[in-house]
Amino acid sequence: MIGTRTAPRSPGPAPAVTGHPVRETYVDYDLIVIGSGPAGQKAAIAAAKLGHRAAVVERRNMVGGVCINTGTIPSKTLREAVLYLTGLNQRELYGQAYRVKEDITVADLSARTHHVIGREIDVIRNQLARNHVPLIAGTARFVDPHTIEVDSEHGIPQPITADKFVIAVGTRPARPASVDFDGQTIVDSDQILDLHHVPSSMVVVGAGVIGIEYASMFAALGTKVTVVEKRPQMLEFCDLEIIEALKYQLRDLAVTFRFSESVRTVERHTGGTLTVLESGKKIPAETVLYSAGRQGVTDTLDIGAAGLQADARGRIAVDENFRTDVPHIYAVGDVIGFPALAATSMEQGRRASYHAFGEAVGGKLGDLQPIGIYSIPEISYVGRTEDELTTENVPFEVGVSRYRELARGAILGDSYGMLKLLVHAESRELLGVHVFGTNATELVHIGQMVMGCGGTVDFLVDAVFNYPTLAESYKVAALDAVNKMRAIARVTGRPQLFAE
Numbered sequence: 001m002i003g004t005r006t007a008p009r010s011p012g013p014a015p016a017v018t019g020h021p022v023r024e025t026y027v028d029y030d031l032i033v034i035g036s037g038p039a040g041q042k043a044a045i046a047a048a049k050l051g052h053r054a055a056v057v058e059r060r061n062m063v064g065g066v067c068i069n070t071g072t073i074p075s076k077t078l079r080e081a082v083l084y085l086t087g088l089n090q091r092e093l094y095g096q097a098y099r100v101k102e103d104i105t106v107a108d109l110s111a112r113t114h115h116v117i118g119r120e121i122d123v124i125r126n127q128l129a130r131n132h133v134p135l136i137a138g139t140a141r142f143v144d145p146h147t148i149e150v151d152s153e154h155g156i157p158q159p160i161t162a163d164k165f166v167i168a169v170g171t172r173p174a175r176p177a178s179v180d181f182d183g184q185t186i187v188d189s190d191q192i193l194d195l196h197h198v199p200s201s202m203v204v205v206g207a208g209v210i211g212i213e214y215a216s217m218f219a220a221l222g223t224k225v226t227v228v229e230k231r232p233q234m235l236e237f238c239d240l241e242i243i244e245a246l247k248y249q250l251r252d253l254a255v256t257f258r259f260s261e262s263v264r265t266v267e268r269h270t271g272g273t274l275t276v277l278e279s280g281k282k283i284p285a286e287t288v289l290y291s292a293g294r295q296g297v298t299d300t301l302d303i304g305a306a307g308l309q310a311d312a313r314g315r316i317a318v319d320e321n322f323r324t325d326v327p328h329i330y331a332v333g334d335v336i337g338f339p340a341l342a343a344t345s346m347e348q349g350r351r352a353s354y355h356a357f358g359e360a361v362g363g364k365l366g367d368l369q370p371i372g373i374y375s376i377p378e379i380s381y382v383g384r385t386e387d388e389l390t391t392e393n394v395p396f397e398v399g400v401s402r403y404r405e406l407a408r409g410a411i412l413g414d415s416y417g418m419l420k421l422l423v424h425a426e427s428r429e430l431l432g433v434h435v436f437g438t439n440a441t442e443l444v445h446i447g448q449m450v451m452g453c454g455g456t457v458d459f460l461v462d463a464v465f466n467y468p469t470l471a472e473s474y475k476v477a478a479l480d481a482v483n484k485m486r487a488i489a490r491v492t493g494r495p496q497l498f499a500e
């Protein structure tokens with residue numbers, strides 16, 4: 001029966017971590033984690049810290065998952081290299097011609113990326129090793145609900161059993177058959193890291209987070225970028241005013257947007273690529289980045305043998321404890337869908353293991369998860385948006401601080417940044433924090449902590465921040481919100497200066 005162990009087994013010897021075939025090896029664990037991305041790593045280490053025997057299975061050359069090898073870490077390191085070498089963030093201070101390097105090559109960019117990837121893989125290997133979590137090399141597939149086989153380097157599958165499983169296999173770029181990917185002129189977000197040179201023009205298909213982050217980077221490098229998005233707006237889950245500010249900044253870097261336009265085909269010709277839209281428009285470019293969604297990597301896992309199934313996008317359904325329909329099998333990270341972030345994936349992994357081994361966790365993984373988008377400039381938020389609150393008839397006031405009025409903003413040469421607080425008009429609680437500009441993804445956490453502790457706007461009004469800092473924007477925005485609330489109170493003759 002699914003979820004029930006039929007016979008106890010004694011643990012066998014350690015598995016063949018190096019991939020040498022050991023057919024007779026019979027290994028039993030308390031927990032097997034499939035996938036070593038952020039979700040899998042934290043699930044395995046959490047189990048080990050609770051005193052259980054855990055192992056991680058990972059395909060060769062992918063230790064650290066998409067996060068370290070092709071996703072978060074390379075893209076964020078590339079962004080840092082782009083910002084440094086182009087001198088973009090310094091141009092307000094030193095003039096539009098300012099550059100650290102004139103002709104930026106792929107070698108200039110990838111040197112930094114390779115260095116960081118290597119270092120991060122080393123950190124992960126070390127963390128697993130010191131927690132006695134074996135890293136088993138190969139691709140896992142279920143044989144039955146308590147057994148997986150891991151293909152070895154020599155093709156001889158190695159069976160491994162466990163009481164419990166955590167599936168953390170992540171996603172890969174969706175690749176429609178109508179698009180002729182060749183790795184150089186038509187690429188997905190994995191292949192873009194291997195371009196031979198910085199293209200002069202690029203079409204980015206899909207204005208999701210991946211599309212907008214890479215559009216920002218290539219535009220900063222001087223590539224003429226056109227973004228095609230089938231929806232009327234991009235990143236519609238973010239604050240509208242901030243998205244408008246981002247579009248303005250990207251247009252300033254010569255990015256063209258084609259919203260409400262679907263891509264019919266992407267053609268490869270001797271002279272370059274042609275992106276053909278449903279509307280009949282044709283956009284020529286040297287390179288096309290196809291970044292229109294991702295697909296769960298469940299197809300090679302034989303989850304049917306474990307009694308599970310995936311949806312059309314390869315995703316596995318879970319309950320609030322990350323348990324699948326088969327009670328001893330959990331699924332975490334990108335393979336369960338939204339929000340599909342490294343940050344959230346790690347926490348899901350830890351929670352799944354705690355639940356599996358009966359350890360208490362805090363409340364539900366709820367609304368206070370920050371979103372960080374590393375566009376240029378960057379965006380981050382936590383909590384609700386103005387649109388959501390308006391739809392739900394929640395009365396709120398807005399407090400805004402602009403970096404151009406902060407001493408730190410002037411020192412950094414950031415005149416466009418802003419921080420916006422959404423404050424409940426009656427309880428004065430903080431309902432949302434939206435940040436645009438330098439350090440947005442760091443700053444958001446101040447608001448997250450205040451919200452997590454149920455803090456009100458008055459806490460921020462009364463707080464003293466280091467000067468000159470961008471964090472000071474919290475106080476400025478809080479004062480702005482309180483001033484507006486006081487103005488309303490004056491009109492109604494009912495001054496309410498503090499939460500009751």
Ligand SMILES: Cc1cc2nc3c(=O)[nH]c(=O)nc-3n(C[C@H](O)[C@H](O)[C@H](O)COP(=O)(O)OP(=O)(O)OC[C@H]3O[C@@H](n4cnc5c(N)ncnc54)[C@H](O)[C@@H]3O)c2cc1C
Nearest residue numbers: 035037038039065066067071140169170333334340341342
């Ligand atoms: C370009 C890009 C930029 C991103 N930027 C950010 C960002 O800035 N911030 C952020 O929070 N998130 C970002 N993300 C998302 C983030 O990378 C993912 O949310 C995160 O990697 C998900 O972690 P995971 O553990 O679920 O899976 P993954 O990191 O995808 O790891 C899954 C692992 O499972 C392995 N695997 C799959 N099948 C098997 C099998 N059968 N046997 C053995 N192993 C298997 C794979 O080889 C892979 O290594 C980005 C993603 C991309 C693509």
Ligand SMILES: NC(=O)c1ccc[n+]([C@@H]2O[C@H](COP(=O)([O-])OP(=O)(O)OC[C@H]3O[C@@H](n4cnc5c(N)ncnc54)[C@H](O)[C@@H]3O)[C@@H](O)[C@H]2O)c1
Nearest residue numbers: 206207208209210211229230262263291292293340372373
């Ligand atoms: N900073 C971050 O946290 C970060 C960075 C990158 C990626 N990610 C994660 O990676 C995941 C995948 O990101 P993504 O951007 O690939 O996917 P996505 O699904 O978020 O975006 C794809 C976009 O492509 C559009 N699209 C689809 N087909 C199209 C077509 N034929 N023509 C035009 N537009 C089309 C969709 O409308 C959508 O807006 C996201 O869930 C995201 O959370 C996070």
